Amino acid sequence: MDVRLPPHNGRLVSVIDMHTGGEPLRIVWSGYPEIKGENLLAKRRYAKEELDHLRKVLMFEPRGHFDMYGALIVESEMSEADLGVLFMHNEGYSTMCGHAVIALGRFAVDYGLVKAPVSPETQVNIHCPCGLVKAFVQFSDGKTGAVRFHSTPAFAFVTDITVSVPGYGDVILDISYGGAFYALVSAQRFGLDVCESRTRDLVEVACAVTSAVKSQVKLYHPSSDDLAFLYGTILTDGKDQFSNEPTANICVFADAQVDRSPTGSGVTARIALQHHKGMIGIQQTRTFQSGATSSLFTGKAVQETQCGEFPAVVVEVAGQAHYTGIASFVQEPGDSLANGFLLK
Numbered sequence: 180m181d182v183r184l185p186p187h188n189g190r191l192v193s194v195i196d197m198h199t200g201g202e203p204l205r206i207v208w209s210g211y212p213e214i215k216g217e218n219l220l221a222k223r224r225y226a227k228e229e230l231d232h233l234r235k236v237l238m239f240e241p242r243g244h245f246d247m248y249g250a251l252i253v254e255s256e257m258s259e260a261d262l263g264v265l266f267m268h269n270e271g272y273s274t275m276c277g278h279a280v281i282a283l284g285r286f287a288v289d290y291g292l293v294k295a296p297v298s299p300e301t302q303v304n305i306h307c308p309c310g311l312v313k314a315f316v317q318f319s320d321g322k323t324g325a326v327r328f329h330s331t332p333a334f335a336f337v338t339d340i341t342v343s344v345p346g347y348g349d350v351i352l353d354i355s356y357g358g359a360f361y362a363l364v365s366a367q368r369f370g371l372d373v374c375e376s377r378t379r380d381l382v383e384v385a386c387a388v389t390s391a392v393k394s395q396v397k398l399y400h401p402s403s404d405d406l407a408f409l410y411g412t413i414l415t416d417g418k419d420q421f422s423n424e425p426t427a428n429i430c431v432f433a434d435a436q437v438d439r440s441p442t443g444s445g446v447t448a449r450i451a452l453q454h455h456k457g458m459i460g461i462q463q464t465r466t467f468q469s470g471a472t473s474s475l476f477t478g479k480a481v482q483e484t485q486c487g488e489f490p491a492v493v494v495e496v497a498g499q500a501h502y503t504g505i506a507s508f509v510q511e512p513g514d515s516l517a518n519g520f521l522l523k
């Protein structure tokens with residue numbers, strides 16, 4: 180059967196879909212209008228201000244769903260970058276996304292964004308809004324495999340602060356930065372278990388924490404005000420002290436969106452926090468498990484560094500992404516739901 184273009188408004192947006200540890204990634208590779216801006220953070224602002232209707236078309240139903248995640252490939256102003264990327268979710272545009280970097284590393288090698296890949300690993304420099312992230316993609320017999328990446332400097336922002344969470348009382352928690360800021364607290368504090376409890380119960384608690392922290396704690400990042408916002412809350416199993424056993428967590432980010440993966444930027448933030456508290460050493464590899472799907476990432480601090488006045492670490496996170504499909508999306512004239520909608 181010939182596949183013909185359906186009736187549409189003139190715009191055809193083509194994507195490649197992947198997932199990393201169950202978390203979807205819709206990579207937009209053609210059909211998006213030019214994203215203007217003299218640097219990546221300016222492009223992020225432009226996408227937010229001028230093109231947000233297209234995020235909704237691609238992330239929301241009927242083409243996506245409440246928990247869809249996307250990546251827009253853009254040009255980077257950094258000479259060492261192989262590609263630039265903007266991340267999209269159900270609320271807007273993130274500054275870092277580890278599961279996406281793991282998928283994009285493979286995509287960049289498989290689709291020729293990097294010339295002459297080498298075995299056993301090909302380096303792909305991905306310019307994310309938080310900075311340059313270096314991905315190392317397994318490559319042998321012409322095939323790509325697992326990916327590890329080195330984060331931008333990650334740091335504990337504040338530890339053991341008390342936040343008043345309506346409905347739950349005073350909660351002691353940490354805030355850590357792994358390319359995005361997260362509040363971190365053990366689910367046990369709320370009588371929940373990140374692997375066993377119902378997802379909706381975990382989401383309710385995490386959202387209450389996120390909203391309390393947003394209203395009570397002012398965040399700050401030494402590089403840019405664009406990075407200084409709380410992305411979400413990570414509920415953990417409380418097993419922060421180093422061990423060879425996996426530690427599980429569930430990340431609730433953006434508008435109550437649930438990460439199916441262990442969360443690359445979350446693993447980065449957790450290791451920065453654990454290192455800050457003396458619970459993990461440099462080069463000690465820890466396994467992180469998603470409370471949602473049981474998928475695994477590994478992580479380790481590979482280098483001590485500085486981020487402004489914050490002692491920081493570079494974290495290496497490793498995982499595996501898979502392809503799920505390709506698609507070209509249209510909006511048909513006369514479709515009252517063509518711009519996308521969400522069920523909450």
Ligand SMILES: O=C(O)[C@H]1NCC[C@@H]1O
Binds near residue numbers: 202276277444
């Ligand atoms: O892996 C990560 O870092 C991301 N996954 C969805 C939420 C985070 O951006």
